[in-house]
Amino acid sequence: MSYENWLNYLTSAEKNSMISGRLRKVLYKFPDGQQMAEDYSLDTGIVLRRAWRKCKQLMGQPEWEVELGEEPRQLNWSGNKANGAGGDVDNTPDEDFMLRESNTAPLLTKRVTKKNIEWRIRNMPYPLEVYNVSASPEQRSIVVRTTNKKYYKVIPVPELDRCGTPPAQANLSVHHQFNTLIITYLKPAILCEMEAQVLLLLKDVETETDMDDLLKGLMAK
Numbered sequence: 001m002s003y004e005n006w007l008n009y010l011t012s013a014e015k016n017s018m019i020s021g022r023l024r025k026v027l028y029k030f031p032d033g034q035q036m037a038e039d040y041s042l043d044t045g046i047v048l049r050r051a052w053r054k055c056k057q058l059m060g061q062p063e064w065e066v067e068l069g070e071e072p073r074q075l076n077w078s079g080n081k082a083n084g085a086g087g088d089v090d091n092t093p094d095e096d097f098m099l100r101e102s103n104t105a106p107l108l109t110k111r112v113t114k115k116n117i118e119w120r121i122r123n124m125p126y127p128l129e130v131y132n133v134s135a136s137p138e139q140r141s142i143v144v145r146t147t148n149k150k151y152y153k154v155i156p157v158p159e160l161d162r163c164g165t166p167p168a169q170a171n172l173s174v175h176h177q178f179n180t181l182i183i184t185y186l187k188p189a190i191l192c193e194m195e196a197q198v199l200l201l202l203k204d205v206e207t208e209t210d211m212d213d214l215l216k217g218l219m220a221k
Helices: 004-012 078-082 158-162 189-203 212-219
Strands: 014-020 023-029 035-041 047-053 064-069 107-112 116-122 131-136 141-146 152-156 172-177 180-186
Touching (some): 131 180
Antiparallel strands (some): 035 047
């Protein structure tokens, strides 16, 4: 399995899980000092949000970096305190993720579905023919540029890196509507397999809900 290193990395982490509404929130604390927080939908088993906190700095805590999430919002772990959970709860991600952007500046957001990875770049008023969107195996990224040279962006795809698969042009599709460029990437089979294996791993993490239904939903492709 080309994603074995990623699974081993997740296995090495101390993991805490809690339920908040229709979300399952999982916090990973890795031996190298990094932390990762994920929000899973209890209805679909899909990751709605993923954020990283790098190793501790000399002065205070580093900021959380959002890898995945449609909208910036608070990741609230106060429930751990109420339940009397141990560990350094104060270091869990209860900060607000605020993206301060101009009303007219391009704004990139990302989400995943069962079958696709999707990016939306808002405040992009140009017609579709102005955009050139390409998969770059060399850069392991999706590259967006415009013929009028008004915009250029290299978008990493960490999910593909984790399963050792370079991006492929054949998996890309592009649409434009309401001043938003929509880039859709069809997940390769190995990525869907990796996501199912991660859910199997999380099944063994103590939580307040049964993961069997989530696994059935993800594997029924």
